[in-house]
Amino acid sequence: METAEIRRRFIAHFERNGHAVVPSASLLLDDPNLLFVNAGMVPFKPYFLGQETPQWSTATSVQKCVRTLDIEEVGKTTRHGTFFQMCGNFSFGDYFKEGAIRFAWELVTGSVEDGGYGFDPEKIWVTVLPSDTEAKELWHTVAGLPYERIQERGLKDNYWNMGVPGPGGPCSEIYIDRGPQYGPDGGPNADEDRFLEIWNLVFMQEELSAVRAKDDFDVAGPLPAKNIDTGMGLERVAYLLQGKENMYEIDEVFPVIERASELTGKRYGADEGDDVRFRVVADHIRSALMLINDGVTPGNEARGYVLRRLLRRAIRSMRLLGYDGKALPELLPVSKERMKASYPELEANFERITRVAYAEEDAFRKTLAAGTQIFDQAATETKDAGQTRLSGAKAFALHDTYGFPIDLTLEMASEAGLSVDEEGFRALMAEQRERAKADAKSKKGQHADTGVYRGILDEHGPTTWLAYETLETESKALALLSGGAPAASLGAGEIGELVLDRTPFYAESGGQAADAGIIEFDGGRLEVLDVQRPVRGLVVHQVRVVDGEFAPGSALHARVDPEWRIGARQAHSGTHVVHAALREVLGPTALQAGSYNRPGYLRLDFGWTTGLSEAQVRDIEQVSNQALRADLPVSWQYMTLPEARDWGAIALFGETYDESKVRVVEIGGPWSRELCGGTHVDHSSQIGTVVVTGESSVGSGNRRIEALTGVEGFAYLARERDVVGQLTGLLKTQPDELVGRIGDLLDRLKAAEKEIEKVRLAQLLAAGGELAAGAQQVGPVKVVAHRVDGAGGGDVRTLALDVRGRLPQGEPGVVVILGVEDGKVAVVAATNDEARARGVSANDLVRVVGGLLGGKGGGKDDVAQGGGTEVAKVDEALALVVAEVGRVAAG
Known part of the structure; x- marks a missing residue:
């Protein structure tokens, strides 16, 4: 009996008995205490708590649920799954124990022909609270169960409450005897593998005034109206009725395992370690499908983090099984096909679901490529040192540099036979957060303490900053620092920080990288490595002595590398152009959330919930280059912040602006009008070209576009042209026929591989007769x-x-x-x-x-x-x- 049919029979049974059919609530039900709906009764809590009056006296539902507390146990047992479906029937002051027992018994033991499940009554056991003699007698009289198959269990097993003051009551659980091959006889008290619980009937009859533990609470008195809340595990009933060993092998889950087996070439059932991974894949794929359908997107917190972890565990399990290709496009459609009979909305939402999921896999594949190699090296070094614990520093480096979440490091370490210094990791994370706060005003400075810079500013006043006007200045040194302290001189190869009275160098800000260049002095040169504003008004140059020995006092000639500045101007203006093109293609809600540009390269982050199609990316690139071809004028002017807002200028998220004076940069008039302090070209055509090289996810609700400009963009196109030329030469075809020709070759290769496999199998079996x-x-x-x-x-x-x-x-x-x-x-x-x-x-x-x-x-x-x-x-x-x-x- 398929799972969808088991579900249908449950609903039909209670509908025939006068229950209102209530659709499943979203997994994201608004409950401040829950990330997700984790039990069938959650949507009905307001009724049981007396906060709302139900519109029906009896109801039934099959509720979607997600539990992730036992995520590490998924695949290792028969009963741990993250997504599951809870079938329930509810009475709000209508029937009580007798009705609940009768309805359950009729469905569980009713014949298949009459709409029941057809379980053998002789295989059924139940448990009750020792003091609940009423339930015990009802099971005997209504269901005809012999007393020896009605076992008693204490408060921890057979009393239900919400963990807070409110309704509570005894419960009675229904178990199915799976047979002696699964364990010893003696009922649920003897073995819960052989005797599998499928249904829990909760008899809410008391009001609790205090709850200290599941078996430690105070009863204020009886409830004004007695209620019924039951929960039958759909997946458990499915694997019993389908004759399967566990929930992962039922019809709604196992097809994913079968597809995973085809992709990996490994047979389910051959190796226990691999089997656990297969089950993790099947469970997590289904859970992710249902979560994304209900509106969750991957992220680093709360619900988004749970989804991200499920997807990444599934992807990584496929890699451990030997499959390095993209797994989600192969597996999500299989899960959707099996689940849509019960949830037809999956079909309508599938395009959105896949956009979210596939983008997350692309991002994680990049993370894995870099981080796995580093982890393996760290694990080997740890073992070679005779240790069994990966240091917190190494775990932190994996997180900070390669984007490895700590839970992934913990899992990989466990598989490698190592533990992880989690306390050390958490301490380093806390230190990083503190550093981030301290460095906010002195980004890239050698010291977070800005006192030394404030002293220079107080003594000499602000730097005369001439980056907009010129690429060269005659300057003098106001201060020289080494290691955060004043220095008399720097020798050849040494690095320090230099403050000038005037400078042409652009200090990193607004997403634009700092200028590169040279500062010449009598007898030598300084290479400018970085330029920052650690305090407002002061420009600090990080320099390295290339020639000679430098000491403040001599005249200096500061010169920005003109090629660097040209490339920087092209990239920064290109960022504005791409932003305007983005809004033209996607709409005005596609707003920049951050950017970075250096000569020849730009990246732009923007708020967007789904990945962009290839057509949308092409359109953004085309609109950008049309703007370059139009040779739009680029201009800037200063105004107050309110004036800029009234003028329609876009201010970027997270930036702070001076209310009295802001710089507004226009490209083509109102087409692109943004607050910006960067350097720009004079006309859009000077950008040269915009070549979009990538579009990806950078977190929940955020996307990133990367592009090349100027000479770098043309070089990229030239490399692609060379590749196309080589391929057309090898395949003796024309460029516009190249894709079709390669497709034909791949089809022929696949066909040849299938034939080879047939021949190989035939050769293998040919030996059968001789053996x-x-x-x-x-x-x-x-x-x-x-x-x-x-x-x-x-x-x-x-x-x-x-x-x-x-x-x-x-x-x-x-x-x-x-x-x-x-x-x-x-x-x-x-x-x-x-x-x-x-x-x-x-x-x-x-x-x-x-x-x-x-x-x-x-x-x-x-x-x-x-x-x-x-x-x-x-x-x-x-x-x-x-x-x-x-x-x-x-x-």
């Missing part, structure tokens, strides 16, 4: 124990089953194939009916052989699969197979 004919007689059993080099788990399984089918019928037969590939051994054992009748189990053989090979495995008595890493022991393992079969058959 069967050469079976070794071990007592009454024919045994094939064989090694195949270059074969993985899937091939080994195929061959083992083929050989088993070729063994003589009516005779006991056992086949064990060991495939050796990439330093790993895959083991598959297969037995026929006659061999199993003599006690030979494929599961037992795999466990024995897997243990010898340094691995493990398992399965059923007819077919089992496992593996190991001890390749040198393969021959010993084959001999062990023969000995083990002989021992069992003889017994």
Whole structure:
């Protein structure tokens, strides 16, 4: 029975019994105590708390839920999943215990033909609170359960409350006996793997005045009206009715695992470590799908951080399974197809969902590419030093430099057998936050303490700043600093900070990088490395002595590199042009949220919730270059901030401005009108060109466009032209036919790979007859124990089953194939009916052989699969197979 049908039957059952059908609330229900809806009753809390009056006396729903407290357990157990669906029925002062028990019993045990689930009544157990004799008797009289299958449990298990003063009451849980293969007999009190809880019936009958713990609270008295709140786990019922081992194998989840298996080439069920990763992928893909559908976007806080973590865990799990391609475009559509029967809105919203998800994967792939290599190096260094703990400094470097979130570092460290100094990491994060505050006014300064700069300003007054007027000035030194303190001189190669009375150098601000250039003095030169304004009015140059020994006093000639300034002006004006083009293409809400430009390069961040299409990016580039072709005039003027706002000038987010005087830069009049203190070209054509090279996500609700201008832009286009020329020469085709030709070649390559795979498989199976004919007689059993080099788990399984089918019928037969590939051994054992009748189990053989090979495995008595890493022991393992079969058959 498919999950959607189980869901439909639940709703139909209670609708037939007079319940109002309430659609699932959004996962983002407005509740200050919750990130997400985490239980089926959450949307009904205002009614149970008496804050609102329900419009119905009875209701039913199937509520979407997300829980992430146990995210690390996902895939390791049968019951931990982040997204799940809770089926519930609710009574607000209408029916009570008898009705709740009767409705549940009728649905659970009702025949499939009559709309029920068809569970065997003899397999059902329930638990009740010891003091709730009423519920115990009702289970006996209404459902006919014998008392021995009604077990008692204490307050921690069978009393429900919200954790705060309000309604509470005993509850009763329904369990299904899965059979002796899952654990010992004795009901839920004996084993909760064998006896699986599927439904919890809560009988709200008391008002609690204080709640100190789940089993420690004060009861103020009875509720004015008794209520019912139940929750049936849809996924749990699904895997029971579908005969699956866990929730990851049901029809709404397992197709993602199947697709992941196809992409990675690894078989689900062959290796427990890989199986956990497969289950993480399937669970997290579905959860991300549902979260994005309800409006969550990846980010660094709260809901956005949870979504980002789910997506990145899924992507990384695919990489650990051996798939390096883009995973989400392959997996999200599969999940959508399975979930849309219950949630048809997924189809309508899927374009938006994929824009959000795919952009996050692109960003994370860049992070992984840089950070994984650094992590591996750090882990190796830690182990080589005989330590088991990754330092907080290394974890911080991964976060600060490569964008690795700490939870990813923790996971990777755990997989590498290491712990992480989290306290040290947190301390460094706190220090960074403090530094960021202190450096706000002295960005890139050698010292956060601005006192030394204020002293210079007080003594000499503000720097005469001439960056708009000239590229060269005759200047004199007012102060020289080294290590944050006054210095008498700097020797060759030394770096210090120099304050001039007048300067032509542009100090970094407004997203524009500082000028580069030279300061000449009698007998030597200084290279200008950086220029900053640590305090208002003072320009400080970071310099390195190229020639001679520098000491203040001699006349100085400061000269900006003219090529640098030309490139900087092109890039900064290009940023304004791209911003205007962006708003023309996307609309006026696409506003710049930050920028950076240096000669030949610009990047522009803007608020936008979805990734841009290729067509939109092309349009932005085209509009930009049309503005360059139009040779628009570039001008600037000063005015008050209110005047600038009235004039329609755009002020950038996060910037502070002087109310009395701001500089407004225009390109083409009102087409581009922004507050800006940067350097610019005189006409837009002087930008040369704008070549958009990238568009990506830089956090929740923010995008980034990167582009090249001037000579750098033309050089980029020339390189692309050269690549196209080489490809057209190699393929002997025209440029406009290149894409189609490459597509044809890729299709032919894929077809050839499929044919090669068919031939390879045929060759593998061709050996089946020979292996069967050469079976070794071990007592009454024919045994094939064989090694195949270059074969993985899937091939080994195929061959083992083929050989088993070729063994003589009516005779006991056992086949064990060991495939050796990439330093790993895959083991598959297969037995026929006659061999199993003599006690030979494929599961037992795999466990024995897997243990010898340094691995493990398992399965059923007819077919089992496992593996190991001890390749040198393969021959010993084959001999062990023969000995083990002989021992069992003889017994």
